[in-house]
Amino acid sequence: MRELVFLKPGLLEWQDRPDPVLQHPEDAIVRPISATLCDLDRLIIRGEAPFKGPFAIGHEAIAEVVTAGAGTVGLYPGQHVVVSWHISCGHCHRCNRHLPNTCASHPPGAMYGLPVGGAWGGLFSSLVRVPFASFALTPLPPGIDTTHLASLSDNLPFGYELTVPHLAAQPGAPVLILGGCGSIALYAAAYAVAGGASRVDYVDTDRHRLEIATELGANAIEGPPRRSHGAYPIVIDASANSESLLSAIRSTEPEGTCSSVGGHFTDIALPLMEMYARGIHFYTGRGRGKPNVAAAMDFVTAGRVRPELVTSEVAPLEDAPRILAEPSIKPMLVER
Ligand SMILES: [Zn+2]
Ligand SMILES: [Zn+2]
CATH class of the missing domain: 3.40.50.720 (NAD(P)-binding Rossmann-like Domain)
Incomplete structure (x- = not known):
């Protein structure tokens, strides 16, 4: 598999990695199909945030389930899901209070796409391992167009x-x-x-x-x-x-x-x-993510919030190194 690596301001590149594997029955392996930049990523790429490369970037994506571990519930291959930005267990005292952005079972700050709280990879990747997948992943209604929905992870x-x-x-x-x-x-x-x-x-x-x-x-x-x-x-x-x-x-x-x-x-x-x-x-604080995904999605599926109006362009995921180095507000990088 490959993942997009932020090297230094204005410079990103695809790098090959071994395919991720299930490490726990509650894990899933997913394939991002629509990914975008969080506003924080834009600041990082511009060199305005205190995060130095190289590291795998990206924490906003819709993905397709490739493999669901035996301990997961309600997930199946081919399903389209929102991948929440934070790494969270779903059952600690903070997750139970709807604060998975500060999950007590992981190092502080644990998330995709930033070198804090462990190395979890980025969501501009061809494959991603998702721990506690039944909690972390939110299935989308079948048949919904995922092109403009990548920010359901966070923004x-x-x-x-x-x-x-x-x-x-x-x-x-x-x-x-x-x-x-x-x-x-x-x-x-x-x-x-x-x-x-x-x-x-x-x-x-x-x-x-x-x-x-x-x-x-x-x-x-x-x-x-x-x-x-x-x-x-x-x-x-x-x-x-x-x-x-x-x-x-x-x-x-x-x-x-x-x-x-x-x-x-x-x-x-x-x-x-x-x-x-x-x-x-x-x-x-950082957005709470998962607890608000379903409600945020309901506004979108009802047509009351139209994220496509904020999308600046839609391009193949392949072109991410070039597109993300440009100043556009909200490019959607899609894989078909
Ligand atoms: Zn973010
Ligand atoms: Zn937790």
Whole structure:
């Protein structure tokens, strides 16, 4: 088999590896058929994240089951599945609390496509071993077009997690999204619209992303972040920009929630006195992944969220080294 290796900023290549084999009855071997970049991968490839190559990259893919171990349940060869980005057991005290992104049975950070928490390979690969496969893999409805769904591993359920549960608690609340990095902000805009926000304001400097946001039903605000954009009960920083993060915090209304999806790799001084005075609920962390895959998928299959509007291009997986070195927002690399 072969896997895509990130060598250094702007340079990726396919490398041959021995085929993975089942190491435990609960493992499965899968073949990715549609894979894409997480926003973090884009920062890595640009050389803006503190991860040095070489390592196998990629943690967003739809795959076909090749072999399901004897201890798996509900999986069979040929089935199309979402591969969640994190390596998780599904039954530890954190997984049981729907926090498999911090599974206690594996080293901290364990995931595909990054050199943290072990070497699990990347999802831009011809074959992948999936531990605890019955938990890690989410079957797709038979016959569904998988071309634009690769981000169900991470960025799509993250977009759901950032918006829909908050809107369920505050029906019709307006949402502010500080974009600038890539797809998470746009997926979040789509879920906020579908989740019933009375208004979704999307701030970015990039014309193309602003056009996509408009198409998704958001109100596009062009320009750099203002000191504050007002007072919103639900605010999302998906900018990978410290000024936008501070703007997001200052734009959160008293007792409102401000979530940052990360992409900040150095310490940033936060206006803690302002946050204290207004009672700001600030959250930052990696998306929870698996617990939100089914709900995120339901919005897509119902046509309420259309990830194809965010896709920048569809190309053969073979071309990944060239396509991923280019600056496109969200290329879908497919294998037929
Ligand atoms: Zn990711
Ligand atoms: Zn666990």
